[in-house]
Amino acid sequence: MSFRTNTAIDYVEDVSPGTGALPPRAWYASSDAASLSLNGDWRFRLSGTADAEDDSFAEPGYDAGDWAEVSVPGHWVLQGHGAPIYTNHLYPFPVDPPRVPTENPTGDHLRVFDLPSDWPSDGGAVLRFDGVESCARLWLNGTDLGEFKGSRLPHEFAVGHLLKPSGNVLAVRVHQWSAGSYLEDQDQWWLPGIFRDVTLLHRPAGAVLDFFVHASYDHVSGEGTLKVDSDVDGRVTVPALDIDVATGEPVTVVVEPWTAETPKLYDGVLVTEGERVPLRIGFRTVVLEDGRIKVNGKAVLFKGVNRHEWHPEKGRALDLETMRADVLLMKRHNINAVRTSHYPPHPAFLDLCDEYGLWVIDECDLETHGFTEQAWRDNPVDDDRWTPALLDRAARMVERDKNHPSVVLWSLGNEAGTGRGLTAMAEWIHGRDASRLVHYEGDINCRDTDVYSRMYASHAEVEQIGRGLDGGTLKRRELPFILCEYAHAMGNGPGGLADYQRLFESYERLQGGFVWEWIDHGIKDERYGYAYGGDFGEELHDGNFVCDGLVFPDRTPSPGLAEFKKVIEPVAFTGDGSDGTVRVTNRQDFADLSAFAFEWSYQVDGETVESGSLSVPTLTPGESADVKLPEPPADNRGGEAQWTVRAVLAADTPWGPKDHPVAWGQFPVTARVSPSVAATAGPVAGERVITLGPASFDARTGALRTIGGVEVNDLRLDVWRAPTDNDDGASWQDDICYSLLWRKFGLHRMRHRLDAVELGDDALTVRTRVAPAAWEVGLATVYRWTSDGDRVKLTVSVAPEGDWSALPLPRLGIRFGLDAGADLVRWFGGGPGEAYPDTKAASMLGRWESTVDGLQTPYVRPQENGARADVRWAEIGGLRIEGDPEFFFGARRWTTEQLDSAEHRTDLTPGERVWVSLDHGQHGIGTASCGPGPLPQYHLRAEPAEFSFVFSEIS
Numbered sequence: 018m019s020f021r022t023n024t025a026i027d028y029v030e031d032v033s034p035g036t037g038a039l040p041p042r043a044w045y046a047s048s049d050a051a052s053l054s055l056n057g058d059w060r061f062r063l064s065g066t067a068d069a070e071d072d073s074f075a076e077p078g079y080d081a082g083d084w085a086e087v088s089v090p091g092h093w094v095l096q097g098h099g100a101p102i103y104t105n106h107l108y109p110f111p112v113d114p115p116r117v118p119t120e121n122p123t124g125d126h127l128r129v130f131d132l133p134s135d136w137p138s139d140g141g142a143v144l145r146f147d148g149v150e151s152c153a154r155l156w157l158n159g160t161d162l163g164e165f166k167g168s169r170l171p172h173e174f175a176v177g178h179l180l181k182p183s184g185n186v187l188a189v190r191v192h193q194w195s196a197g198s199y200l201e202d203q204d205q206w207w208l209p210g211i212f213r214d215v216t217l218l219h220r221p222a223g224a225v226l227d228f229f230v231h232a233s234y235d236h237v238s239g240e241g242t243l244k245v246d247s248d249v250d251g252r253v254t255v256p257a258l259d260i261d262v263a264t265g266e267p268v269t270v271v272v273e274p275w276t277a278e279t280p281k282l283y284d285g286v287l288v289t290e291g292e293r294v295p296l297r298i299g300f301r302t303v304v305l306e307d308g309r310i311k312v313n314g315k316a317v318l319f320k321g322v323n324r325h326e327w328h329p330e331k332g333r334a335l336d337l338e339t340m341r342a343d344v345l346l347m348k349r350h351n352i353n354a355v356r357t358s359h360y361p362p363h364p365a366f367l368d369l370c371d372e373y374g375l376w377v378i379d380e381c382d383l384e385t386h387g388f389t390e391q392a393w394r395d396n397p398v399d400d401d402r403w404t405p406a407l408l409d410r411a412a413r414m415v416e417r418d419k420n421h422p423s424v425v426l427w428s429l430g431n432e433a434g435t436g437r438g439l440t441a442m443a444e445w446i447h448g449r450d451a452s453r454l455v456h457y458e459g460d461i462n463c464r465d466t467d468v469y470s471r472m473y474a475s476h477a478e479v480e481q482i483g484r485g486l487d488g489g490t491l492k493r494r495e496l497p498f499i500l501c502e503y504a505h506a507m508g509n510g511p512g513g514l515a516d517y518q519r520l521f522e523s524y525e526r527l528q529g530g531f532v533w534e535w536i537d538h539g540i541k542d543e544r545y546g547y548a549y550g551g552d553f554g555e556e557l558h559d560g561n562f563v564c565d566g567l568v569f570p571d572r573t574p575s576p577g578l579a580e581f582k583k584v585i586e587p588v589a590f591t592g593d594g595s596d597g598t599v600r601v602t603n604r605q606d607f608a609d610l611s612a613f614a615f616e617w618s619y620q621v622d623g624e625t626v627e628s629g630s631l632s633v634p635t636l637t638p639g640e641s642a643d644v645k646l647p648e649p650p651a652d653n654r655g656g657e658a659q660w661t662v663r664a665v666l667a668a669d670t671p672w673g674p675k676d677h678p679v680a681w682g683q684f685p686v687t688a689r690v691s692p693s694v695a696a697t698a699g700p701v702a703g704e705r706v707i708t709l710g711p712a713s714f715d716a717r718t719g720a721l722r723t724i725g726g727v728e729v730n731d732l733r734l735d736v737w738r739a740p741t742d743n744d745d746g747a748s749w750q751d752d753i754c755y756s757l758l759w760r761k762f763g764l765h766r767m768r769h770r771l772d773a774v775e776l777g778d779d780a781l782t783v784r785t786r787v788a789p790a791a792w793e794v795g796l797a798t799v800y801r802w803t804s805d806g807d808r809v810k811l812t813v814s815v816a817p818e819g820d821w822s823a824l825p826l827p828r829l830g831i832r833f834g835l836d837a838g839a840d841l842v843r844w845f846g847g848g849p850g851e852a853y854p855d856t857k858a859a860s861m862l863g864r865w866e867s868t869v870d871g872l873q874t875p876y877v878r879p880q881e882n883g884a885r886a887d888v889r890w891a892e893i894g895g896l897r898i899e900g901d902p903e904f905f906f907g908a909r910r911w912t913t914e915q916l917d918s919a920e921h922r923t924d925l926t927p928g929e930r931v932w933v934s935l936d937h938g939q940h941g942i943g944t945a946s947c948g949p950g951p952l953p954q955y956h957l958r959a960e961p962a963e964f965s966f967v968f969s970e971i972s
């Protein structure tokens with residue numbers, strides 16, 4: 018005998034989007050209809066399976082007094098019930114669509130509420146859920162309202178007939194796993210719960226239902242045409258434009274258009290018999306024309322980021338201030354576009370994009386990436402049974418967000434392979450909204466899409482595409498190109514941003530890209546600081562691949578964001594300054610330069626000696642002008658001199674204060690004079706010690722011991738760095754996992770053989786061979802010390818031996834230990850932040866100061882970090898160090914080996930010494946954690962090298 022278990026939960030594994038919900042419509046906040054937020058503390062009971070408990074809890078009178086509480090919006094796994102799971106693309110359950118595991122954490126949520134005393138007695142009411150992961154069934158006052166899937170999409174239910182003045186019982190059963198989970202395999206934490214708002218909306222008789230604001234802009238006539246289609250007839254007024262028309266009627270007037278650079282919104286009102294709805298209208302026209310995405314007649318260049326919703330304590334339950342923080346940070350870092358990877362965001366985020374000005378690719382809540390493991394067999398997007406669910410998702414996104422001027426492209430989803438379901442979505446979207454373009458990266462031939470989009474293509478390939486030499490279908494060849502993901506910002510990096518930007522600006526077909534990604538999804542955790550995949554005992558996980566953002570989990574900008582800001586700045590300063598002019602270019606697409614004020618300053622040895630304002634013509638987009646610099650100040654003091662020019666905000670703006678820096682450039686005037694030390698002192702051998710000028714050395718080993726009163730230990734050649742995530746690369750591209758190669762050849766366990774300690778008349782020379790066990794490769798390394806009596810100069814010569822051709826060096830320099838009291842660091846060189854050969858654009862030449870702790874970049878998974886580039890001199894722990902040539906400077910309270918073995922920040926504890934690194938070279942960073950490695954010009958090849966440092970004690 019066989020029997021089927023509980024059929025009452027069949028909906029969980031049903032491919033359909035659900036039953037009972039109202040048709041999707043525009044999301045808006047009414048001016049006058051009452052609403053009641055049901056956010057707050059809800060009673061909560063977790064059970065291990067979908068049917069462990071019956072639904073009697075939904076009955077009025079049920080006593081949930083002994084249940085726990087969770088806050089809504091929220092994820093129960095971040096509130097002490099169960100644990101989050103992180104997988105990139107693998108489904109954390111057996112792939113057997115649409116079946117899900119019997120072990121299916123199910124959260125029963127219960128909330129009893131009264132209506133406010135002034136709640137209107139007429140009309141209806143709607144209960145709106147803005148986001149529930151992944152499947153919910155609900156009851157109001159014991160009546161079953163239905164169930165739904167589509168986690169990051171709104172669902173509304175008509176409930177007016179069920180409401181009572183007081184004691185309403187809203188019961189919601191949420192299942193972590195459902196058929197919908199197969200459609201939601203995004204690279205992120207699996208976080209069940211009611212994670213967006215729950216709201217009860219009064220619907221007066223004659224209220225607005227759905228409406229569609231069509232607001233186009235004719236860039237030739239300068240006129241905008243407004244037409245508001247509304248399910249319920251009414252009037253539309255826009256006072257600033259003297260508009261007062263019936264719904265459905267077009268009206269054309271002269272307007273200021275909306276763009277991300279000039280986000281002009283007109284306030285309006287839609288009035289029906291029963292309701293007033295505020296409108297914020299932005300006039301703009303998006304078209305595909307001449308193979309370009311054009312807005313208001315102009316091709317746009319996306320300087321974008323991929324934004325997941327993230328908060329280190331609340332997961333994807335974001336409050337308005339967190340959303341605003343994202344938008345402000347983006348605007349302040351010159352970012353002009355967001356792809357809402359990989360689902361429609363909280364609707365308030367799009368309001369902010371309208372208001373502050375960001376182009377948006379609004380992406381549907383759809384990813385089936387895990388099916389790649391079975392060559393996409395059974396992929397729901399190519400199976401007609403799932404098509405209603407896909408169309409439902411497309412409609413819920415488009416209908417909800419269609420009135421946002423910021424949304425310029427709809428995206429079908431991410432990494433879902435190809436199939437008829439996607440085609441159906443694209444057709445439906447094109448039919449419903451002809452005023453925007455359709456994007457989907459997986460559609461490699463652009464069968465259904467209006468833009469050719471790729472992720473992580475190398476610079477070389479992007480250049481081929483830019484030149485139109487990439488081939489592909491005829492349709493694709495006529496389309497513009499974007500990188501919907503590039504520059505994987507995991508850990509230290511991304512490297513190569515400036516090189517991508519140069520390509521975007523060189524080829525018209527390339528319309529920019531979206532850095533992957535905005536924020537590290539680290540979870541605040543007492544044990545680790547921030548937790549990542551595997552920290553919750555997941556049986557399958559993808560480690561810290563979830564921490565790959567331009568901002569840390571707490572939204573502190575990482576050096577990658579500073580680099581991106583520099584690379585995409587809206588004003589370029591070029592030329593060499595030597596002829597007394599600098600070329601200023603307006604790199605914006607729409608605005609002139611009138612929002613910016615310009616300044617010059619003149620530095621000698623990094624110190625500003627004079628500054629003033631620079632007058633720059635307002636320049637139309639794309640236009641350049643040669644601007645005259647003042648006469649250079651007479652007093653060069655024989656030092657290294659340069660101009661710095663900057664563009665800052667001329668006045669307060671909604672997103673940044675007056676004087677907020679937006680762009681800069683530097684132009685050398687007189688070159689640096691390298692330090693010179695006359696070798697006038699000679700080494701003097703004592704019994705145990707050799708002295709040379711201010712320095713003393715171990716007589717047997719030639720090892721440096723002191724410089725003046727400063728003790729120095731273990732000074733020696735260093736080639737090892739704690740591999741970055743990009744050095745570690747990705748499993749699917751082993752060939753560029755440099756750290757594998759480095760470890761294989763033992764660069765982390767180099768041995769230092771002492772060959773000779775030679776005392777000459779004017780130099781102490783220590784000859785060594787630095788090499789790993791088991792291999793023939795080695796570095797013949799000579800340390801030559803000279804002194805003028807006050808200072809001591811070390812010249813390091815390195816000659817590779819053996820075949821190093823396939824093996825770049827992680828770094829090449831020296832390291833040494835100083836007393837732990839060393840703390841304050843001052844330097845003249847690149848700063849204020851870290852920089853490596855291919856992440857150096859934002860490194861500004863100047864005088865900088867920090868503490869040792871302040872030099873560290875807190876990558877969630879510890880790795881090489883904190884180098885300052887182009888350093889002329891640095892001071893630390895009583896020592897002054899001058900480089901010839903300039904060097905990378907770093908200092909930390911732990912060794913490279915400790916940094917290498919740490920998995921979380923909490924594994925790093927200060928030791929007895931401060932370890933200083935002076936590097937002649939660093940290997941580039943690249944983005945091989947998902948994408949190309951460093952470009953060849955940033956490889957640190959093992960080649961003969963010579964570099965010097967002059968040490969003196971600071972008196």
Ligand code: IPT
Pocket residue numbers: 105203204359431432472473502505533562565947
């Ligand atoms: C790409 C995904 O679209 C994105 O969600 C994220 O996983 C990113 O990679 C890496 O962090 S897919 C890529 C592995 C081809």
